Structures are given as C-alpha cells and as structure tokens.
Amino acid sequence: MALIIDSLRKRFGSIVALDGISFRVEPGQVFGFLGANGAGKTTAFRIILDIIRADAGTVTWKDVGSQQLPRRTWGYLPEERGLYPRMTVMDQLLFFGQLHGVPAAAARHEVEEWLERFRIPEYRDRKVESLSKGNQQKIQFLAAILHDPDVLLMDEPFTGLDPVNATLLKEAFLEMRDRGKTLVFSTHQMDTVEELCDAVAIIDRGQLVANGPTREVRRSGGRRIVLLGVEGDPSLPWLVEMEGVQVRKPGRDYTELEVEASRDPMSVLQAALTRGERITRFEIADPSLEQIFVERVGRSARGEEQTLAEAPRATPA
C-alpha cells in the first residue's frame, strides 16, 4: 500500500542516471530524498510522475503502476520555477486547478486561504514575475497541492528560501502531512531533513547508498558522537591514545568525538574521570545526516549547495 520504487534503471546515452534504485515510502510519511547534484533525484521524480519512462523497473502507488495511475494522484513541485511569468497568481493557480478538474470557485477559495496563511494575500493579482523567489516558491507549492493530490513530490523546495519563508513552507509541509498526504522531497539541507523526515533515501551516481527511517540511517554506521566539555585545558591530549576514538572538532567549550561501534561511548567518560578532568558536558548523540552523507557519498551535500549559491539563479530572494 506504499509508494514502491523498484529497481529503476535509466540511461541517457552513455550516462547512467539511475542504476537500479529501490525504496519505499509509507503513506502519510514525510520522506527525504538526498543526493548530490546529478545523483539522479530529478530523473527519479520524473519517472515516478511518468514524465519519462524508465529503461527498467517499476513505480507503484497502492499497488497501481504509475502509468495507470490518474494524473491527479501526484502533486509536483519542479526544481526550477515552472510557472507562467506573466500570469497573475490567481489566474495561474485557477488555470492549473481547472485543468486538474477543480471547480473554479473551490480553487479560488482554497488559494485565498493559502495566500492568507503564507502572509501574501496582497499578491493574488500580481504577475508571478514580479514576486521574489521565495514568494514564487510558495505559489509553486500551491500549484502542486491545489488539486488535492495523494502524494506530493517536491524537487529542492527549500533552495533559495530565506529562513522565514523556509519556516512557512515547513509548516505547510506538516499541515499536508496532517491532512494524510504523503510527502517526498529532495534537498541539500540535512538539518531540514532531520527536522521533518520520518525516513530518507540517499542516492549517489544513480545508486542507493542509504535508506530507512531517519534515526536508523543516522545510526547505520554504528558510530556514535560524543560531546565532551571540561574545565581548564580543552586540548585533552590523552584522547589521542584512546583506540576507536577520533577528535572531529576540537573546541574551547567542548570537543566533538567520533566513537567507533566497537567501543562503548561511556568508556570515554570513564577515561576522563580517571584522568581527573572536571566534566562540564557529556553527551552521546547519533551522527548527523550530514556526516552519514559525507561518509557514504564521499563529499558534503552542504558544500555543494554553497557552490550552487554562488550561481546567480540560486541567489536567495
């Protein structure tokens, strides 16, 4: 009864975009789809939507193949802006709504409610091209949900959003989840994923490198993170001698350690006490998704986004 992606393969000429990826999204979940640029996320979205066809593999939602599913099952928010720049917000959304078979009056009512919630009711008769990128993204979101789809597929919905707009969009996501919708979105922002997602999939070069409930994926490496703070000298030279413990981030306030799966994190605390350190902070945590991502993909997703942010199209509005 879930959204099941099974062994998808897709080549574009000599480039393998998807090399047999499989994962499932349970109904009502918020699902994070992670990967560096060119990893194959957008290709996967387009195959799920039946915009393009896979060379092999299937997509089913509640046991129905994607090619048989009614189009209005899906709500799609493409990565780049997909709106008519010179149409007004209301005309535009009514157009998409009506094309999906939503009666004009109902669509109008829904749009006005959402504009209110997004704090932009005054933009209803403005042309989309005159809106900031963040506000355009809100309109794009409305275009995706107006026909009340079961599954929302959103490609990089948070790219280029300022914190205020990002928060508004996150709230809208949770609202959709509470309405029983299933949400799948891709992003570079790992903290957003940790905050919102019940489960994640990480793909790299067309292959799945991690998949499962967010907490399990974070623990999947077996390593734990220990934050250790002491009074006095923060350099903690004795840590170097400990087997299976690595200093990730030395700091004056506290030091971040990575503890191998074979070692009990509590042994670090014992060692510190043995050495007579006066402990101000001791915390055991899971590695962040960012760390898992770097470990599995070999480079940072965040670093990539910073590079992207230098490109003009990703300038925050």
Place this chain on the structure above:
Amino acid sequence: MSGLGTSLRKALIVARREYLQRVRTRSFAIMTVIVALLGFLIAMLPLGFRFLAGDTQTRIGIVSEVTDLPVDPITTLRVTLDTASAGPAGTITGRYTLSSVSDPAAARDQVVGGSLDGLLTIRRGSDGDLAFEYFSKASEDEPSVQILRQAAAALAIQDRLTRAGIDPASQAGLFAATGFLVSPVDPGATSPESANGVLGFALNILMFTAILTYGYWVATSVAEEKGSRVMELLVQAATPNQLLSGKVLGAGAAGLTQYAALVAGGIGGFLLQEPVSRLVLGSRATPSIADAASSEVNVSLPLLLSFGLYFVLGFTLYAGLYAAAGSLVGRVQDAQQVGTPITMLAMVGYVGTVGAAAAPDAPWVAVMSQIPFWSPSFMVFRIANGTVALGEVLLSIGLLLVGIMVVLLIAARIYRAGVLLYGQRPSLRGLISAARSG
C-alpha cells in the same frame, strides 16, 4: 478521465488561457490597431490613386472664334476626349475639364500661372477648314495633347461633313462607337494581370502572412512553456493532444481576432470611401468609385467562404507543425530557427501559385491543389480565377481534413517527445524513438 468531454474541456481551458494571455499583451493591442489601420488604408487605396489621377487632370479653356460651328464644340470635344482617354475595363486614365473662355488674354495668363493647363483656340482658316491653336506648357508628344489633337480632328471632320451637306443629325451614326473586340489566342487562359488573378494573389498573401505570424505564436508559446518548465506541470494535468489542440485553438482565435480587425478596418475604409472622396476630391468625385472597384474585382460570397474555410484549415495544419517545432527547443529565441523549414513549406504553396497563374490547367497545378500543405494556396487562387471544379474543391477539403488529423497526431507525439528531451539536442533519431515510446 479520458472521455471526449473531458478532453474537450481541458483543450478549451488551455485555449482560453492561450487566447487571453495573448490578447492582453500590449504588443497585441498595438499590432491590432496597426493592422486595422492597414486594412483601412488598403481599402482607401483606389481613392488615393483617384486623388492622384484627379490631380493630373487637364483643364482646358476653349475660345471659339468661329460662329457657324454645326455643333457645340465643348460637347463634341468632351465626348471624343472621354472615349479616347477611357482605359480598359472602364478605368479612366486621365480626365479633361473643358470650359468656355470669354477673355482669351486672361485665359493665357491663367495658363502661364498654372490654373489652366491649356487654351484651345478654334479659328476658321483661309481654306474654310477649322484650324486649332493650343497654348500650353505641355509638349506636343504628351498623351494629353495627342488625345486633344484627335478630338480636334473629329470636330474638324464634323465641320467638313456639315459643309459638304450632311446634316448634323445623321452624322451621329458616323461617330457612334465602333464595335472592337479583343479576341485572345487561348480563350481559357487567364492572364495574371487580370483583376481576379490579383485578387487570388492578395488572398494568398493574406493567408501566408497570417500562417507565418500566428503559427509562430504557437511555436514560441510552446517553447516558452518548455523553457520555463511549466510543461512539467502541464503534462501532469492534460495529455499532449489536449495541450496541443488547445494551443492551436487559442493562438488561432487570437490570430483571427487580429484578422477581424484588419477586415473591419477594410470594410470601414470601403464604406467611408464615398464621404471621404467627396471631402478630398470635392466636385471631382464621381459616385462610381466603389462601383468601379467592385466591378473590377469580382468578390463573390462563395470565394469569401472558401477563403475562410481554407484559411482556417490551412492555419490548423501549419499551427500543428509549429507546435511540434516549438517543442523541440527550450528557448523562444530558437523557435524562429526551428520554424524555418515550415515557413519554407508554406512558401512553396505561395510561390507555386505564381507558376499556376501562367498555366492554370497544367496537371501539376491539379496535383498541388490536392496536397494538404499547399491546397489552401492553390485552391484560393484557382477559385478566385474560376478555374476549378466543385469536385476538386471537395476532394481537397477532404484530404486537408485527413492531413490535419495526421499532422496533429504526429505533432502531438513529437510534442510529447520534444518536451521530454530536456537538455538534449533534438536529433532525429532521439526524436523518432521518443515519439514511438510516447
């Protein structure tokens, strides 16, 4: 979801958006006003020619020193002048205004000053014959002087006949108009210079420019959607067939709206010809301008209806091609380039009618008249010239309808395939395979 009603409803939603967005732009408003003015000016053209021709009319003062003329010299001269200066098919190449002059000296001054073109003095010579003196700035070999010389000769002959004892009443028979029929070598041939040939060309130019202009709208509109990724949302909400037919319908309706402005301007100009001509030409206006124009160009209702039909069908056919072309590119700037082959295709029909004018009965003309891409051009031309049988017209319309269906189906496939070829150069092979899997 896929019922005919749903399809039609979705196509109409797409068409409505296309139409409104197009019509609301400022450039559309400006172009429509320009086009309406153009229509108005075209309708006013005959009047303009008339005005210019009227300005070149020859005003002649007549002084008769002869008292025993058998007839009124002014009446006689005018009859001859009008007959001699009448061009083919009732067109008038130049006109004369004759007036009797009582003060020759003052009239000479008027000729020098330019308010009279010439002063004709009639005397009787020593031999009893009439002698004429024409005082004018015009040189002897100018047509206006040549014609005046003929008219004077006719007057002199009438005078001689009277003196020979033939009374003026019976002379009328002598000067009656002669039957003179120009018999063509090939009676079936229609010369391209004939008024209806010109009409056929004019309608073809109208159709050709409309297909280029409004078909290009379809191409750019599709390219724009693909470029802005709106397409990814559209294909979620409607099928390529629905999107394509809606687009063609909407752009076509916008085009027809602008076209209606052209026609309205033209009709307005035609209706205003009489009042305007009275205003501009004053007393020189004759009530026959509109009559002359319509008698020269035989605009019949069947011709207009068939033009309208071929226009709509031809546009639909080409708009489908333009939509397919637009879906191959992702940028509006590239739409023109990829549309060029289609423009060429339309051009073949348009230019072909020039050849058809020279040989309207050639077998290749009959063949071209049945090929959907060119039948609108050829048929409009041939119907204007009256060289086509009803059966041929019906067959070509049938073939055109079939052609439209085939083109739209293929175009919808290319459209769907083209939409999906993101970031890839549109290679023929990729296109065919994409169209197949679509």
